Each structure stands twice: as C-alpha cells, then as structure tokens.
Amino acid sequence: MTTFAPQIEIAIEKSRQDVAALHSELTRYGLVVWTGGNVSQRVPGAELFVIKPSGVSYDDLAPGNMILCDLDGAVIPGTPGSDRSPSSDTAAHAYVYRNMPEVGGVVHTHSTYATAWAARHEAIPCVITAMADEFGGEIPVGPFAIIGDDSIGRGIVETLAGHRSRAVLMRNHGPFTIGKDARDAVKAAVMVEDVARTVHIARQLGEPKPIAPEAVDALFDRYQNVYGQAPQGELTQED
Numbered sequence: 477m478t479t480f481a482p483q484i485e486i487a488i489e490k491s492r493q494d495v496a497a498l499h500s501e502l503t504r505y506g507l508v509v510w511t512g513g514n515v516s517q518r519v520p521g522a523e524l525f526v527i528k529p530s531g532v533s534y535d536d537l538a539p540g541n542m543i544l545c546d547l548d549g550a551v552i553p554g555t556p557g558s559d560r561s562p563s564s565d566t567a568a569h570a571y572v573y574r575n576m577p578e579v580g581g582v583v584h585t586h587s588t589y590a591t592a593w594a595a596r597h598e599a600i601p602c603v604i605t606a607m608a609d610e611f612g613g614e615i616p617v618g619p620f621a622i623i624g625d626d627s628i629g630r631g632i633v634e635t636l637a638g639h640r641s642r643a644v645l646m647r648n649h650g651p652f653t654i655g656k657d658a659r660d661a662v663k664a665a666v667m668v669e670d671v672a673r674t675v676h677i678a679r680q681l682g683e684p685k686p687i688a689p690e691a692v693d694a695l696f697d698r699y700q701n702v703y704g705q706a707p708q709g710e711l712t713q714e715d
C-alpha cells in the first residue's frame with residue numbers, strides 16, 4: 477500500500493471526491509455518451525493527479541475507483557483504483573500538467589456541436605458575448621493526434637499555452653478543456669458546447685458578425701474579474 481504525508485492524503489481524497497462527482501456533470505449536460513470523455517484533477521501540493529478508469533460506466537464511478545497517477549501518467553501502485561487501467565487520455569492529461577503548471581484540471585468530451593467544428597478543422601469565431609466572456613475570443617483548433625501517447629497533450633499545450641481560451645478543438649476528435657481546477661475545466665467543457673451550438677445555428681441563418689477586438693477584451697476582463705462573486709477561470713495572466 478502506497479501512502480503519502482497526511483496533508484497529501486487529504487488532498488488526494490478531496491481530488492477523488494471532486495473528480496468522481498464532476499463526471500456526473502458531463503452526463504447532466506449531455507456532453508458524453510456511454511463511457512466517452514474523462515475528467516482529471518491535479519492534486520495540490522503533489523506531483524500527482526486523479527483521473528477516471530478507462531471504459532467504466534459513469535453510473536459506477538466513485539471516489540474509491542478514481543486512479544491516482546504521477547505526472548508521467550504512471551499509476552501509483554497500491555492505491556485505491558490502481559487495479560484498473562486509467563483513462564485512454566491519461567498521457568494527454570499528464571502532458572498538460574507537466575507543461576502548464578497553472579492548470580489544475582483537464583476535461584475531454586465528444587460533445588456534439590464542438591466535435592462537429594473539430595471535424596471541420598474550423599475554429600469557432602467569437603461572434604457572441606458569451607464567448608468573449610468565457611474564452612476571450614475564438615476557440616482554436618488543435619492538430620490531429622493519435623490517442624495514447626503525448627501527441628494529444630502536446631497539441632493541447634501548443635495550442636492553448638498563452639491563449640485566453642480554456643478550450644481547444646482537437647481535429648477530428650473533439651474538445652479538450654483546461655482550468656484552474658477540475659470544476660473550472662468542466663465549466664469550460666459545458667460552455668464550449670453551448671457556444672458551438674449557438675454559432676452553428678447562427679451560421680445556418682446567415683453570416684454571424686464578429687465582435688470588435690477591444691470589446692472582446694473588455695467583456696473578458698469584466699467577466700473574469702467582476703462577474704459573479706469571485707474571479708472566474710482566467711488562466712493566462714496577460715502583461
């Protein structure tokens with residue numbers, strides 16, 4: 477049985493609880509079907525993260541079967557859940573955590589409208605204020621990448637590092653999102669699908685009109701720093 481310092485064990489358990497619970501948000505918002513998609517969270521204060529087991533029904537996910545991994549994506553032996561294989565995208569999540577220290581959560585879905593934009597290799601243009609608020613501009617497209625090694629993770633980092641968007645549309649695959657924690661990344665996954673649908677519908681009716689860059693900047697700043705009760709999900713600190 478592998479154990480850690482008491483404060484790390486507490487942080488691990490909190491991440492297990494968070495990640496298990498947040499998978500229910502993917503089904504609640506209709507972002508996944510069957511066992512598709514995945515959520516992970518970095519364990520604060522440790523070079524560890526928690527991710528779902530591969531191919532397990534969402535109905536069966538629980539804190540005790542979340543899988544604890546190091547930042548190379550290796551399962552920590554002798555820990556709860558380590559008897560199962562981690563998500564197919566574990567290497568991608570691990571690559572993001574190694575290369576983007578500000579990221580505390582990663583999510584992947586195959587949500588319908590966002591994946592349709594990914595299939596067309598087309599960035600979602602910033603034509604509604606909800607995009608300016610949440611993503612600070614367009615939602616970019618990342619490269620086509622095979623599943624299971626660092627390819628997807630490298631594509632996410634190359635596309636999002638320094639970018640205001642917390643979502644990337646990986647070509648022919650679907651959205652990956654990042655956040656300050658798993659809940660923030662799940663929010664980005666919910667919002668990318670919402671705006672993908674809205675802009676898709678707008679384009680069926682005509683050519684949507686872009687928002688002026690200075691207005692996008694003002695909307696993003698307001699939403700990230702004024703809206704609601706606390707700063708929202710901005711990850712990149714602009715100069």
Ligand SMILES: O=C(CO)[C@@H](O)[C@H](O)COP(=O)(O)O
Nearest residue numbers: 512513514530531563564623
């Ligand atoms: O698209 C892919 C494969 O990258 C995954 O999102 C699967 O759809 C879910 O895989 P597991 O997380 O269950 O391994």
